[in-house]
Amino acid sequence: MKSPSANPPFPHRHLLAIEGLQPWEITFLLDEAETWVEAGRRTRKRDGRLEGLTQINAFFENSTRTLLSFEIAGKRLGADVVNLAAGSSSLKKGETLLDTALTLNAMRPDLIVIRHERSGAVALIAEKVDCPVLNAGDGRHEHPTQALLDALTIRRRKGRIEGLRVAICGDILHSRVARSNFHLLAALGAEVRAVAPPTLMPAHVERFGVSAFTDMDAGLEGADVIMMLRLQLERMDGAYVPSTREYFRTFGLTRERLKAARPDVLILHPGPMNRGVEIDSAVADDIQRSAITEQVEMGVAVRMACLDVLTRERRMQGSGQ
Amino acid sequence: MKPVLFRNARLIDPAVGTDVRGDLLVAERVIAAVGQGLAAPVEAEIIEADGKVLAPGLIDSAVFRTDVAAAVAGGITSVLLMPDQSPPLDDPALVERAERLGKPKLWVRPLAAATRGLNGRELAELSLMKDVGAVGVATGRAAIADAQVMLRLLRYAAGLGLVVVAHAECPSLTAGAVATEGDYATRLGLPSAPSAAEAIQIARDLRLAREAGAALHIACVSTAEGVSLVREAQAAGQDVTAATAPAYALLSETALAGYRSFAHLSPPLRDETDRAAVRAGLADGTIGMLASRHDPRTEEDKRQPFADAAPGAAGCATLLALGLSLFHDAVLPLPRLLAAMSANPARRFGLPGGTLALGAPADLLLFDPAAPWRIDAGTLPGLSGNTPFDGIPVAGRVLRLLKGGEPLNP
Numbered sequence A: 001m002k003s004p005s006a007n008p009p010f011p012h013r014h015l016l017a018i019e020g021l022q023p024w025e026i027t028f029l030l031d032e033a034e035t036w037v038e039a040g041r042r043t044r045k046r047d048g049r050l051e052g053l054t055q056i057n058a059f060f061e062n063s064t065r066t067l068l069s070f071e072i073a074g075k076r077l078g079a080d081v082v083n084l085a086a087g088s089s090s091l092k093k094g095e096t097l098l099d100t101a102l103t104l105n106a107m108r109p110d111l112i113v114i115r116h117e118r119s120g121a122v123a124l125i126a127e128k129v130d131c132p133v134l135n136a137g138d139g140r141h142e143h144p145t146q147a148l149l150d151a152l153t154i155r156r157r158k159g160r161i162e163g164l165r166v167a168i169c170g171d172i173l174h175s176r177v178a179r180s181n182f183h184l185l186a187a188l189g190a191e192v193r194a195v196a197p198p199t200l201m202p203a204h205v206e207r208f209g210v211s212a213f214t215d216m217d218a219g220l221e222g223a224d225v226i227m228m229l230r231l232q233l234e235r236m237d238g239a240y241v242p243s244t245r246e247y248f249r250t251f252g253l254t255r256e257r258l259k260a261a262r263p264d265v266l267i268l269h270p271g272p273m274n275r276g277v278e279i280d281s282a283v284a285d286d287i288q289r290s291a292i293t294e295q296v297e298m299g300v301a302v303r304m305a306c307l308d309v310l311t312r313e314r315r316m317q318g319s320g321q
Numbered sequence B: 001m002k003p004v005l006f007r008n009a010r011l012i013d014p015a016v017g018t019d020v021r022g023d024l025l026v027a028e029r030v031i032a033a034v035g036q037g038l039a040a041p042v043e044a045e046i047i048e049a050d051g052k053v054l055a056p057g058l059i060d061s062a063v064f065r066t067d068v069a070a071a072v073a074g075g076i077t078s079v080l081l082m083p084d085q086s087p088p089l090d091d092p093a094l095v096e097r098a099e100r101l102g103k104p105k106l107w108v109r110p111l112a113a114a115t116r117g118l119n120g121r122e123l124a125e126l127s128l129m130k131d132v133g134a135v136g137v138a139t140g141r142a143a144i145a146d147a148q149v150m151l152r153l154l155r156y157a158a159g160l161g162l163v164v165v166a167h168a169e170c171p172s173l174t175a176g177a178v179a180t181e182g183d184y185a186t187r188l189g190l191p192s193a194p195s196a197a198e199a200i201q202i203a204r205d206l207r208l209a210r211e212a213g214a215a216l217h218i219a220c221v222s223t224a225e226g227v228s229l230v231r232e233a234q235a236a237g238q239d240v241t242a243a244t245a246p247a248y249a250l251l252s253e254t255a256l257a258g259y260r261s262f263a264h265l266s267p268p269l270r271d272e273t274d275r276a277a278v279r280a281g282l283a284d285g286t287i288g289m290l291a292s293r294h295d296p297r298t299e300e301d302k303r304q305p306f307a308d309a310a311p312g313a314a315g316c317a318t319l320l321a322l323g324l325s326l327f328h329d330a331v332l333p334l335p336r337l338l339a340a341m342s343a344n345p346a347r348r349f350g351l352p353g354g355t356l357a358l359g360a361p362a363d364l365l366l367f368d369p370a371a372p373w374r375i376d377a378g379t380l381p382g383l384s385g386n387t388p389f390d391g392i393p394v395a396g397r398v399l400r401l402l403k404g405g406e407p408l409n410p
Helices: A023-040 A065-076 A097-106 A121-126 A144-158 A176-187 A216-220 A244-251 A292-320 B068-073 B092-100 B126-131 B147-160 B183-188 B196-212 B224-235 B246-250 B253-259 B272-283 B316-328 B334-340 B343-349
Strands: A054-059 A080-085 A111-116 A133-138 A165-169 A191-195 A210-213 A225-228 A266-268 B004-013 B018-027 B030-035 B045-048 B053-056 B058-063 B076-081 B107-113 B136-138 B164-166 B216-218 B240-244 B364-374 B393-403
Touching (some): A023 A176, A023 A292, A054 A097, A065 A133, A111 A292, A121 B253, A144 A266, A266 A292, B018 B334, B053 B334, B058 B316, B058 B343, B068 B076, B076 B316, B092 B126, B147 B164, B240 B343, B316 B364
Parallel strands (some): A111 A133, A165 A191, A165 A225, B004 B045, B058 B076, B107 B136, B164 B216, B216 B240
Antiparallel strands (some): B364 B393
């Protein structure tokens, strides 16, 4: 196991977004995560470096997978992990978000992981607490650990990120995963395409350094990586798309469509998947090309790296006292 | 009451566009004399103006709250109060009460709610409200979605000789939106609506007002296309006026960076092209009024995630200074800038004031257009300091304010 001081320090107190991170900082987090992949494959997975530290996972928006991933990551590092789930939070009783933040802070956690349905809410809480904050998804804004785990998956399978053609497809308008990936992949030199029906494509997406496609086949042309996004079924109500049937026909990822991409194309999906809506089961389960379950594994490693890196300064101060 | 003599002032009468050195005498609550070397009556208080600007007290053509302290600090002696009160101003008794709320320091001119409870469906008792002092009728914070209701409102108001003050954002396009569609909204992941939502509403309301032969006032123009539509209608001879707020001439969507909820406004901040067009609209007179749209919000209302934070900004206390920045930027000469904040709303809504004419009410503002200060949200006078201009250096300080001949500040 490496020593905590062997790498350059990560010069940010929180991890709130990919936007604003330097390419070397992203690479540093990926390198750190890489070591945890191996550790996670041993039978005994526990590393005690966060022993005695309290990690609160405050999820104001429902989540199963991400919450579980952060909980496992914290526990493998030895932290005392406490989960605050949306249904039981006092936000539903009218307490303001900042009062909730102050309450959490008074519990003297060493790290807070937050998910919230509103863009910018995690940064707002981060201003009010004394410990590092990790954004586990805020509204449509960012989901930095998802982009990191996607990048780690791509890098392990493809050996690089620079120069790859990555097509991000689906409901980009409402997707924090897409936004974080735009920033990360652009920072590391990939050629990024945004593929979506015009109703689900955000304005000025090209300012992210991304090229926009409203035709799925054209967007997938020559792709090294295809990242599918989940289509929330309530989008039918807002007149974004007419039906899941039509969406699958025009934007669903099928074997037929994959022919436009490179033969060794890698397929990612942040989950949970709507089989038969944005992705065909045969494609999702294609073990040669689909890395969807591998993403979940990388998720734990990336989160362990982030938890470790963000608490290093605090731990060094703690051991000095 | 003691007479007051202002000596050696720069007298700007925005009602006629004059800008001359001279003295001004106030007696019996009105402007009693204007000229050179006026003799001071016995017992008169003499104010040495020292070449500073003496103009009519400002008339703020749109506020959402009656905030006397903020208005007095900002050199404002009259406000047009939007009907979005709780409860909304949809009843004569409520209009009467609203009118009294500013006394004795501030003239409150209520705008009647166009529809009951501002529900957008049934007309409110406009004639009864006019009788007790409503100076116009307004749709409030939102446009009336139903074109049939809007047409009938315009026809009915035209029959009463009331100007209809219309909010110009298409309600279905802007439902749920908190920002203008564009680079910033995309980056921040905020629900947004295209800026065309304004033009679409203005185009509809202009056409309906023409159909009804009604006088229309667009409460806040914030986009290039909106300015063009108003300009064209005015050129075609339609009875339409428009206002904007300093934020739309001075800020753009870049102010949203970091999710600053003080920059969450309604209508939302636009892009640089729109900002330039609003300035051009003020410069050529298409937009004839500059209003504060004063909307003080508590810490609890604003310290929220951007989309949950209440829209609106405190504006009365900064209206003069921010307006003056348009003068300092050479967008508008001083008499025309002051007209946008006094004579023009007075003329449009038939209000007393807004002029230095003999016999006019002595609502007077003496100010130094060059005195520098820095806007501080924490110490802004009034109910709350939620301003997107926090920390911005400005020039222009109120020295004296008289309402009906009574001095309001030390």
